[in-house]
Every structure is written in structure tokens, then in C-alpha cells.
Amino acid sequence: MYQSSLMYSRAVPEEPPLFVRLLADPLRWRLARELAVSDRRVRELVAAVGQPQNLVSYHLRQLRAARVVTARRSSADGRDSYYHLDLARCAEAWAEAGTALHPGLAGTSGPASHRKGQRLRVLFLCTGNSGRSPLAEALLRHRARDRVEVASAGSHPKPLRPEAVRAAAEYGIVLEHEPTHLDSVRRKRFDWVISLCDKVRELRPDFPGEPRTIHWSLPDPARELDETGDAWPAFRRTARELDTRIRFLPFALTADAEEELS
Known part of the structure; x- marks a missing residue:
């Protein structure tokens, strides 16, 4: 388990883990949902959530500071950047949040499966x-x-x-x-x-x-x-x-x- 600011602080057990607090914000949740599907440019996220670019950029900075979202310069247009949600990191942070709530919830999260027989x-x-x-x-x-x-x-x-x-x-x-x-x-x-x-x-x-x-x-x-x-x-x-x-x-x-x- 990685050591990071996303881990629950045992010194302050009443405070929810950072990952939970981040995604409790409705706009950050919507941005994360968009990025969970596909890498996006800022203007695409602005259109998807219907909010001003400066507000979207602010919340993207919050997600990047927590290292659950990363950005890369576009190889098609170097003036653009694509944002990516690190699902592996989210899965670990989600599991840590469950453990912080109750030890019995550890290890209950993971990647989604497809329906059996579906090809x-x-x-x-x-x-x-x-x-x-x-x-x-x-x-x-x-x-x-x-x-x-x-x-x-x-x-x-x-x-x-x-x-x-x-x-x-x-x-x-x-x-x-x-x-x-x-x-x-x-x-x-x-x-x-x-x-x-x-x-x-x-x-x-x-x-x-x-x-x-x-x-x-x-x-x-x-x-x-x-x-x-x-x-x-x-x-x-x-x-x-x-x-x-x-x-x-x-x-x-x-x-x-x-x-x-x-």
C-alpha cells in the first residue's frame, strides 16, 4: 500500500480520508466520472459538465494535487493537454477509505467485470x-x-x-x-x-x-x-x-x- 496524502490519518480519525472529501464535491465527482471513461481535454470537460473553464481548471488542480488525475501534452497539438484519471490509484484510495470506515470493508473493491457469456x-x-x-x-x-x-x-x-x-x-x-x-x-x-x-x-x-x-x-x-x-x-x-x-x-x-x- 502506497504512503501518500490519500491515506487515512489515524491521528484525526474523525476526518474523512482526502479521497472521500475530494469526490464528495459534486463537480469533482462529475469530472472524475468523465475521466473514468476517457482521457479528455479541458474544453471537453467544460462542455460535459456545463461549468466555466476557470472553475473546471480549479477542480482539476485539486485532483492533480492529490495525484489521482494526471495531464499530458497532446501529441496532435502541443498547446492542448489531455487529462487522465489514474484508476489504479483510485482503487487503492477507495479501498483505504473503506478500511478507514471499518476494517471489515478492506479488499471489497476492484475492477468491474463483464457479464458471463458476453463477447x-x-x-x-x-x-x-x-x-x-x-x-x-x-x-x-x-x-x-x-x-x-x-x-x-x-x-x-x-x-x-x-x-x-x-x-x-x-x-x-x-x-x-x-x-x-x-x-x-x-x-x-x-x-x-x-x-x-x-x-x-x-x-x-x-x-x-x-x-x-x-x-x-x-x-x-x-x-x-x-x-x-x-x-x-x-x-x-x-x-x-x-x-x-x-x-x-x-x-x-x-x-x-x-x-x-x-
Whole structure:
């Protein structure tokens, strides 16, 4: 369990944990609910909650100060930022709040499961379909087994990156993928379409059947070189973030699948 300001202070047991106090505010709750679905820009959050930008920005600063919300510069427009709700951190803080209320509530929270027998079709999109989206496809297939049909594509496909293959191998996955162009899947039906980079989000077409669309603003790991010019650390971080986000998809896992992977 991490040590942070989100933990309950035993010195002042009458005071609710910070996480509870933060989300008790109706506007912060609405912002968190929006960000739980998809990464958003400030103007999108303003439109979603119907409040002035300065007020939305104030509450976002409160959530960022508590480190449950993070921000990244958009790779499509560097003047913009995407905000992201850290669901793993929220899950820990939620569990801590339950424990602070009563020890018997410890460990009762976790990611939502899909209904047994439900088989959904999921598409991951990025620009090159060479790193982020093949990794996401492989990680979701690995976690969900046969519970989903999953595919990936890119607006400008490039050969599969060896760093992506290496990152997948750390999860016991043999990643074999033929880069696919977005045009080849745009007439297929999906239940969920998840964009993984800001540029492809701007190009994302309408798909048949009105699938649920969400956005995860992830930088291109191929462009994030370390001091030696190596992209491997960035690919490893990207795989770790994708796996965390996939664990909190509301349809991906059942308790049986979680037990198999633990």
C-alpha cells in the first residue's frame, strides 16, 4: 500500500480520508466520472459538465494535487493537454477509505467485470499500428482470453517494432502482428473503439453500429528515447500503462481470469 496524502490519518480519525472529501464535491465527482471513461481535454470537460473553464481548471488542480488525475501534452497539438484519471490509484484510495470506515470493508473493491457469456468486439487505434495498438490488442487478448474479439489498426501503418515484441514477452505473450490500415476496418462493427494517440483520434472515422469510443492519450514510445538513444524503456512503460488501463475496462475480465493471472 502506497504512503501518500490519500491515506487515512489515524491521528484525526474523525476526518474523512482526502479521497472521500475530494469526490464528495459534486463537480469533482462529475469530472472524475468523465475521466473514468476517457482521457479528455479541458474544453471537453467544460462542455460535459456545463461549468466555466476557470472553475473546471480549479477542480482539476485539486485532483492533480492529490495525484489521482494526471495531464499530458497532446501529441496532435502541443498547446492542448489531455487529462487522465489514474484508476489504479483510485482503487487503492477507495479501498483505504473503506478500511478507514471499518476494517471489515478492506479488499471489497476492484475492477468491474463483464457479464458471463458476453463477447464484445474491441478495436485499438494508433498512428503506426506498430507499437501501442498491437501491444494493447495482445494484452487485452491475453487477459480476457476468449471473452472478447480484439483487433488493432493504424492511420499510417509501419512495421512492428522489436521493442513492442520484447515488451509483450515480459507478459508471457508472443507478439506476432501484421500492421493493418484503418481503412481496412472502418466498415466493420465493433462494440468499443479505443484510440491510443492524439493524432489518430482526430482522424477516427464513424464506425457502423455506433460503438462506444474512448481515448487514451499515450505518447509514441518510438519517439521517447533515453539518454543513450534507446526507445526500449519507453515501450516498457507504455506496456505497463496499457496493462493497467486494460485491467479497469468494465468488460474485460472475470474473477476467474484474474485468478488465473495472479
